[in-house]
Amino acid sequence: MNVAEKLPDALTMPLADIDVSDPRLYEQDAWRPYFARLRREEPVHFRADSPFGPFWSITRFDDIVAVDSDHGSFSSEPTIVIGDIPDDLPVEMFIAMDPPKHDLQRRAAQPVVAPQNLAAMEGLIRTRVEDILDGLSPGEPFDWVEKVSVNLTTQMLATLFDFPFEDRAKLTYWSDLAAGTPEMAGGDVTQEEQLTGMTECLQTFTQLWHERKGREGGFDLISLLQRDPNTADIVERPMEFLGNLMLLIVGGNDTTRNSATGGVLALNQNPAEYDKLRADPGLIPGMVSEIIRWQTPLAHMRRTATRDLEFRGKQIRKGDKVVMWYVSGNRDETAIERPEEFIIDRKNPRHHISFGFGIHRCMGNRLAEMQLRILWEEIMRRFHMVEVVGEPERVRSNFVRGYKTLPVRLHPL
Amino acid sequence: MPAITLIEYNGASHTIEAASGKSLMQNALENGVPGIDADCGGACACGTCHCFVEARWLPASGEADAMEEAMLGMRPDRTGQSRLSCQIEVTEELDGMVVRLPEYQM
Numbered sequence: 001m002n003v004a005e006k007l008p009d010a011l012t013m014p015l016a017d018i019d020v021s022d023p024r025l026y027e028q029d030a031w032r033p034y035f036a037r038l039r040r041e042e043p044v045h046f047r048a049d050s051p052f053g054p055f056w057s058i059t060r061f062d063d064i065v066a067v068d069s070d071h072g073s074f075s076s077e078p079t080i081v082i083g084d085i086p087d088d089l090p091v092e093m094f095i096a097m098d099p100p101k102h103d104l105q106r107r108a109a110q111p112v113v114a115p116q117n118l119a120a121m122e123g124l125i126r127t128r129v130e131d132i133l134d135g136l137s138p139g140e141p142f143d144w145v146e147k148v149s150v151n152l153t154t155q156m157l158a159t160l161f162d163f164p165f166e167d168r169a170k171l172t173y174w175s176d177l178a179a180g181t182p183e184m185a186g187g188d189v190t191q192e193e194q195l196t197g198m199t200e201c202l203q204t205f206t207q208l209w210h211e212r213k214g215r216e217g218g219f220d221l222i223s224l225l226q227r228d229p230n231t232a233d234i235v236e237r238p239m240e241f242l243g244n245l246m247l248l249i250v251g252g253n254d255t256t257r258n259s260a261t262g263g264v265l266a267l268n269q270n271p272a273e274y275d276k277l278r279a280d281p282g283l284i285p286g287m288v289s290e291i292i293r294w295q296t297p298l299a300h301m302r303r304t305a306t307r308d309l310e311f312r313g314k315q316i317r318k319g320d321k322v323v324m325w326y327v328s329g330n331r332d333e334t335a336i337e338r339p340e341e342f343i344i345d346r347k348n349p350r351h352h353i354s355f356g357f358g359i360h361r362c363m364g365n366r367l368a369e370m371q372l373r374i375l376w377e378e379i380m381r382r383f384h385m386v387e388v389v390g391e392p393e394r395v396r397s398n399f400v401r402g403y404k405t406l407p408v409r410l411h412p413l
Numbered sequence: 414m415p416a417i418t419l420i421e422y423n424g425a426s427h428t429i430e431a432a433s434g435k436s437l438m439q440n441a442l443e444n445g446v447p448g449i450d451a452d453c454g455g456a457c458a459c460g461t462c463h464c465f466v467e468a469r470w471l472p473a474s475g476e477a478d479a480m481e482e483a484m485l486g487m488r489p490d491r492t493g494q495s496r497l498s499c500q501i502e503v504t505e506e507l508d509g510m511v512v513r514l515p516e517y518q519m
Contacts, residue, residue, distance in 0.1 A: 069458045069480060103486055114489050115517035350452045350461075357458035359483050366519050 010034045015042050020057055020325060020398070021050045021082055023186030026299060027396040032340075035059055035328035044312045051186070052082045055302075055321040056314070059328040061335030061353060063312060067303060067324055068358040071098060074303035074322055076360060081399050082302050082323050083184040086191055089198055093243030095251075095360055105244065106363065108228035112160060112221050113364045120219075121159065125371060128155050129378045138410040141389050145403050148375075149260040153253050156371060160252060162220035163208070174201045175253040178246045185399035201249075202242045209235045221248060255297040256368045258402035260375055261392070262295030263287075265406060266342045268388040273344045281380045287344035288372045293352035294342050299327040299401045301356055327401060329353040385411040415508035419464070421448045422516045431503045437512070438462040438499035448514035455499040460484040461518040465494040466501075470510040474501050490515055 005024055008017065010033035018034055025031040038045050038059045045057040058064050067074050079085045080096050094105035111117060132151050136142070150172055157175075158168035177197040180189030205222070212222055225231040225244075234241045267274040277283055303322045308315070316322065330353050331339045337346075355362035362368070379386060390407035414430040419441055421427070429444040431437070441449050441462075450461035457480050466474050474496060477485065481500045485491050498512070 065453060065456050065458050069456065071483075099483065103483075106487065107489075110487070110489055113519075115519060350450055351454055355452075355459075357453050357456065359487060361459055361487075363487075366517070 010037055015045070016048070018045065019047050019050050020328075021047070021052050021055065021186065021323075023396045023398045026398055026401055027394050029394060031299075031327060032331065035325060035331060039328060039332060039334075044314045046314070051182070052084075053321065055082060055323050056316060057328075058322060058324045059332075061329040061332040064324045064326065064329040064353055065357050067311075067322060068301070068356055068360070071359055073306055073309055075306050076102070076303060078304070080301050080303070080360075081179060081184050082300060082321065083181075083186075086181065086183065086194070088191070088195055089242075090239055091198075091243035091246060092237075092240045093247040095247050096243070099359065102359065104230040108225055108231040109221060109244070109248065110363055112219060112224055113367045115366050117219055118367055118370055122370065122374070124159065125156065126374050126378070128152065129374050133378050133382055136410060138383075138412045141407050141409045144264055144386065144406045144408045145257075145261050146405070149257045149403075152260060152371065152375065153257040156256070156367075157249060157252050160221055160248070161208075162212075162218065162222065167204075170201075170204070171249055172253065173197065174246070175249045178250045179397070179399055185397045187395070187397045187400075198242060198246070201245060202238055205241070205245055206235060206238075209241075251362070252364055252367070254400050254402060255362075256371050258297045258400070259291050259295045259368070259372055261403045261406050262297070263291040263372065263376065264386050264408060265388060265392060265403075266291060266294050267386075270342045273342055274385070276344055277376075277380065278384070281377065283344050284373055284376045284380070285369075286346065286349045287376065288369050289349035289352065290342065290344050290346055291372065292354045292368070293330050293336075293349070295401065296327045296330045296354050297401055298354070299398055300325050301360070324356075326353045326356070382413060383410050384413050387411060415503060415505055415510070417503070417507060417509075418511045419446050419448075420511065420513045421446075422514055431507070433503050433505060435503055436499045437464070437501040437503055438497075440503055441498060446514075448518070449498060450518045451499060453499075457481055457484060457497060457500055460487060460497065462498040463488055463490075463515050463518060464496055464498045465492060465513040465515065466496050467511040467513070468494060470507065470512075473504075473506045474510070488515075488519075490517075 020034055043060045048054050058067050075098050076096050094102045154168050154172045157171045158165050177189050177194045179185050180187040181194055300323050305316050305318055305320045307318050333339055355365045387409045389409050392406040393404040395402040417431045418428045427446045431440040438451050452461045453459035481497050485495050
């Protein structure tokens with residue numbers, strides 16, 4: 001683990017100096033007081049200088065919903081992370097497109113994660129979860145991230161793409177590269193490593209595409225893109241093909257992976273909630289929503305102002321970066337009761353901001369919830385406790401709120 | 414109070430005494446009708462209060478604005494009768510209206 005670098009004091013530093021893009025805030029899990037102060041004193045905040053250039057921060061729940069809903073004033077182009085896309089990898093993906101192109105491409109991919117398709121997949125997911133959990137050794141400490149979270153979501157991703165199962169670790173590797181550079185979100189992947197990996201990803205999927213062409217049926221993502229007239233020739237536009245692959249790989253992987261780890265951590269930090277869960281496993285569906293809120297696996301989404309406008313009394317200029325901090329919206333005391341607490345039987349647990357709102361709202365939200373629900377159902381059938389036995393190591397990024405490792409020990413029923 | 418009937422995908426029918434001035438979504442939730450999630454709480458921003466308004470009630474239920482159109486456009490099961498129930502304001506004119514709920518919300 002890195003030696004913690006000293007961060008400025010959130011309560012006494014000048015407001016204008018607060019820079020919530022600093023990836024160390026997330027690596028050290030130190031972000032809470034900075035956002036609490038912004039929500040209180042300057043909920044729409046301008047930071048004039050950062051490694052990602054000047055940017056606005058939107059920190060309150062209702063303001064985030066307003067920005068997320070107004071895609072006319074706040075564009076998702078050219079990109080939806082705070083940093084810029086690398087010049088040598090000008091990818092295009094529908095999460096970073098405005099209507100009408102966005103709508104056509106999203107519609108082509110949506111059926112794979114529609115609940116009807118998911119119901120057909122539930123049995124397969126459960127079998128895979130059972131196999132993973134049954135392969136663990138109780139008593140000995142191990143890394144939950146590697147053995148469970150990564151393993152589960154990687155298998156799921158291979159299923160969604162109908163990707164060669166034995167090569168599935170590549171999907172996770174590419175996912176980690178996709179938004180991992182310092183320029184994009186403050187990570188530690190080099191641009192060269194990213195370019196090499198993304199080139200390999202594109203080549204692999206281009207080959208898969210051609211092999212699969214003409215095959216009947218198939219509800220995997222590649223077959224769906226091939227069948228929809230709006231995306232049938234997407235392979236001819238490599239940067240668009242790659243962009244959408246990256247989107248679906250990161251969207252279907254990082255997020256659920258980190259919620260699968262975050263849930264274990266949250267229950268360990270809140271033993272009374274773990275007791276509630278043991279007493280009533282029927283709380284699992286609501287708990288899953290609460291885990292997704294508590295974890296907020298993506299800390300932010302960025303928009304770019306399409307015109308000069310006034311927002312909550314602030315003058316935003318055309319071209320300004322406007323960053324919606326989901327991680328802050330989910331802790332907003334004006335929208336969520338006792339937001340700092342992890343409460344598995346909240347009255348209205350789906351009212352959280354982790355999936356975003358408006359036309360870019362998470363497409364795979366039901367799949368994510370289903371995976372986590374099945375995971376916890378099977379955990380509770382086997383283990384009295386998944387005990388955290390050491391500090392988690394967190395990812396250095398202002399975008400992906402994740403874990404590199406979480407040491408645990410299992411206590412069977 | 415206008416009586417409105419909501420029919421779940423499985424056929425279960427719920428007739429509620431709806432309060433005018435509130436949205437159909439709020440009325441359904443307050444009366445415990447299952448099948449509506451309303452994740453965003455009525456901001457026309459999540460699409461999880463989707464319903465199908467019986468054709469003859471469509472004119473009285475009002476018209477979808479641009480934002481609602483955009484949200485409905487993301488629904489794979491959208492039809493010409495699709496509306497977001499958070500955007501339908503209940504009025505006396507809707508007394509007797511029938512709406513059907515979809516197989517799933519997403």
